[in-house]
Amino acid sequence: MAKKTYDLLFKLLLIGDSGVGKTCILFRFSDNHFTTTFISTIGIDFKIKTVELRGKKIKLQIWDTAGQERFHTITTSYYRGAMGIMLVYDITNEKTFDDIVKWLRNIDEHANEDVEKMILGNKCDMEEKRVISKERGEAIAHEHGIRFMETSAKLNINIDRAFSELAEAILDKSAGREADADHARIAVERRPSRAPPARACCS
Amino acid sequence: MSLHKARIKAFEDILNEDVINMEQLQKLAFNGVPDEKGLRSFVWKILLHYIPQERSAWESTLLKKRQLYQQFIDEIIVSPGGPTDHPLNLSPDSSWSNYFKDNEVLLQIDKDVRRLCPDISFFQSATEFPCPEIVNSNGVKRLHKRVEQSVLKYSTLERRGLGVAKLSNEIRRNEGVNSGDYTPLNEGCEAHWEVVERMLFLYAKLNPGQGYVQGMNEIIGPIYHTFASDSNKEFRKHAEADCFFCFTNLMAEIRDFFIRTLDETESGINYMMSKLSECLKKNDRAVWEQLQRQELRPQYYSFRWLTLLLSQEFSLPDVERIWDSLFADPQRFNSLIYICCAMILLVRDNILSGDFASNVKLLQNFPPMDVSLILNKAVEISTA
Ligand SMILES: Nc1nc2c(ncn2[C@@H]2O[C@H](COP(=O)(O)OP(=O)(O)OP(=O)(O)O)[C@@H](O)[C@H]2O)c(=O)[nH]1
Ligand SMILES: [Mg+2]
Numbered sequence: 001m002a003k004k005t006y007d008l009l010f011k012l013l014l015i016g017d018s019g020v021g022k023t024c025i026l027f028r029f030s031d032n033h034f035t036t037t038f039i040s041t042i043g044i045d046f047k048i049k050t051v052e053l054r055g056k057k058i059k060l061q062i063w064d065t066a067g068q069e070r071f072h073t074i075t076t077s078y079y080r081g082a083m084g085i086m087l088v089y090d091i092t093n094e095k096t097f098d099d100i101v102k103w104l105r106n107i108d109e110h111a112n113e114d115v116e117k118m119i120l121g122n123k124c125d126m127e128e129k130r131v132i133s134k135e136r137g138e139a140i141a142h143e144h145g146i147r148f149m150e151t152s153a154k155l156n157i158n159i160d161r162a163f164s165e166l167a168e169a170i171l172d173k174s175a176g177r178e179a180d181a182d183h184a185r186i187a188v189e190r191r192p193s194r195a196p197p198a199r200a201c202c203s
Numbered sequence: 204m205s206l207h208k209a210r211i212k213a214f215e216d217i218l219n220e221d222v223i224n225m226e227q228l229q230k231l232a233f234n235g236v237p238d239e240k241g242l243r244s245f246v247w248k249i250l251l252h253y254i255p256q257e258r259s260a261w262e263s264t265l266l267k268k269r270q271l272y273q274q275f276i277d278e279i280i281v282s283p284g285g286p287t288d289h290p291l292n293l294s295p296d297s298s299w300s301n302y303f304k305d306n307e308v309l310l311q312i313d314k315d316v317r318r319l320c321p322d323i324s325f326f327q328s329a330t331e332f333p334c335p336e337i338v339n340s341n342g343v344k345r346l347h348k349r350v351e352q353s354v355l356k357y358s359t360l361e362r363r364g365l366g367v368a369k370l371s372n373e374i375r376r377n378e379g380v381n382s383g384d385y386t387p388l389n390e391g392c393e394a395h396w397e398v399v400e401r402m403l404f405l406y407a408k409l410n411p412g413q414g415y416v417q418g419m420n421e422i423i424g425p426i427y428h429t430f431a432s433d434s435n436k437e438f439r440k441h442a443e444a445d446c447f448f449c450f451t452n453l454m455a456e457i458r459d460f461f462i463r464t465l466d467e468t469e470s471g472i473n474y475m476m477s478k479l480s481e482c483l484k485k486n487d488r489a490v491w492e493q494l495q496r497q498e499l500r501p502q503y504y505s506f507r508w509l510t511l512l513l514s515q516e517f518s519l520p521d522v523e524r525i526w527d528s529l530f531a532d533p534q535r536f537n538s539l540i541y542i543c544c545a546m547i548l549l550v551r552d553n554i555l556s557g558d559f560a561s562n563v564k565l566l567q568n569f570p571p572m573d574v575s576l577i578l579n580k581a582v583e584i585s586t587a
Pocket of ligand 2: 064
């Protein structure tokens with residue numbers, strides 16, 4: 001067996017509408033760089049980054065998915081193995097925010113029950129074009145009992161923090177398990193520790 | 204005569220016949236079409252069944268098609284009449300509702316064409332032949348203008364019932380969308396990406412069952428680039444119309460890759476991916492087994508390879524060379540499978556020694572390589 005250079009392996013997934021900045025977020029996190037010239041993702045892309053949390057080396061295997069509807073059959077097949085999912089919207093685009101509900105439904109249908117989730121409101125550097133207030137983002141996250149953060153891939157705001165918080169949440173859950181090449185395939189049987197569902201909001 | 208000159212002559216000989224011998228042309232083009240004298244541009248038009256084999260029909264066909272394209276522009280973009288009923292008319296087929304739906308499509312196209320081939324400056328530069336009705340309209344007919352406005356959305360209107368006054372405020376606020384170097388050019392000029400945007404929008408409007416799917420921009424891009432760089436001015440002038448129809452013909456063959464509900468059919472993308480996997484299994488069992496063991500599924504890399512005909516995996520000149528072979532193959536999509544399989548075989552040693560992560564990376568970012576190596580290998584596989 002090859003020598004392990006990490007203690008734990010976490011599989012993460014980035015989802016959200018096309019153009020919200022998923023690829024930019026991932027690129028900022030893995031290469032600490034921002035460029036405006038990304039081609040749209042077709043199918044699925046993949047990056048790896050190792051982080052250290054509480055003295056443990058954690059290898060993050062991150063899948064970046066295409067946002068457009070057409071690719072959903074391809075991309076939903078990745079939900080199952082994911083231990084953490086980042087759901088991204090664009091604070092300057094109302095539709096991407098409205099679609100969060102749709103993405104959450106997708107997660108419910110296709111992901112492991114106790115997958116750790118996080119909602120990111122990206123492009124928070126564009127204050128002058130903002131149409132979704134931070135409060136609305138917080139509200140929907142709270143309603144579903146999910147972590148929330150506003151980010152900017154462009155100005156590198158909260159990108160590292162978002163990934164380490166998500167990783168930490170998974171770590172909390174999986175504490176005690178040993179690194180194992182097949183680790184990701186072990187289904188986690190524990191009940192999800194979801195916050196009590198808030199009553200549906202009537203606007 | 205040099206070898207290269209001899210090749211050019213061989214093409215010219217075939218093209219000078221009264222009736223082009225398709226089989227001969229395909230055979231010759233399979234090994235690459237020279238870029239000189241607009242040969243590639245012309246040969247692709249024949250291979251994609253746009254220009255007919257009979258020389259006598261060339262002129263009238265081109266004339267007819269180009270007029271038809273102009274008509275599409277007029278009817279769909281220049282004078283569609285605009286929405287007529289009240290913006291708050293929410294019936295699903297109100298003209299406003301359609302207008303907003305179109306704008307959603309346009310928004311997606313706009314995002315994608317502004318990201319087209321960023322490594323070369325071609326698409327950001329001005330075309331010699333802008334569409335006069337559009338570029339001299341004080342901006343109002345420009346498609347990206349509509350997109351800037353559509354940022355205020357249907358949903359906003361629908362949900363909150365904003366008044367029309369508020370609506371025009373929003374329009375003003377959203378102007379000047381920042382878009383890097385892909386900025387629209389001044390009145391009277393038009394960048395190549397704007398031309399591509401127009402073709403894709405027309406295609407989506409004329410093929411409502413399919414609409415626009417991301418990735419189509421990567422299919423139309425190389426065709427348009429080839430046509431718009433033709434050394435023959437007359438062909439350059441009509442690059443847009445010609446490209447539109449060639450793209451339409453090509454899409455007729457591959458559109459099932461872009462339709463989700465057809466994924467499982469024999470013309471769909473899943474079938475193609477499993478064919479590739481079979482081809483690999485047959486040609487290199489060890490590599491196939493390694494990928495199986497690592498659960499590295501074909502979707503992780505070959506979905507994009509196949510859907511986009513490899514256009515995102517190589518530089519533009521290499522893509523054009525690969526497409527010579529694809530378009531020249533009478534069983535076009537067999538050769539696509541062989542080429543993809545050849546790519547995997549050429550990095551087999553790396554795959555055999557790599558772990559899951561490095562192998563996904565390798566296949567998703569295929570290393571730069573002499574394409575003739577790949578194409579030769581593909582021929583080898585196909586005749587094995
Ligand atoms: N201002 C600003 N722009 C951003 C930010 N993140 C991404 N963008 C821009 O948003 C556009 C889309 O970004 P991508 O990362 O390609 O979007 P995506 O979510 O991966 O889109 P798909 O691959 O089509 O699903 C790009 O033009 C980026 O320049 C950000 O934090 N701030
Ligand atoms: Mg992307």
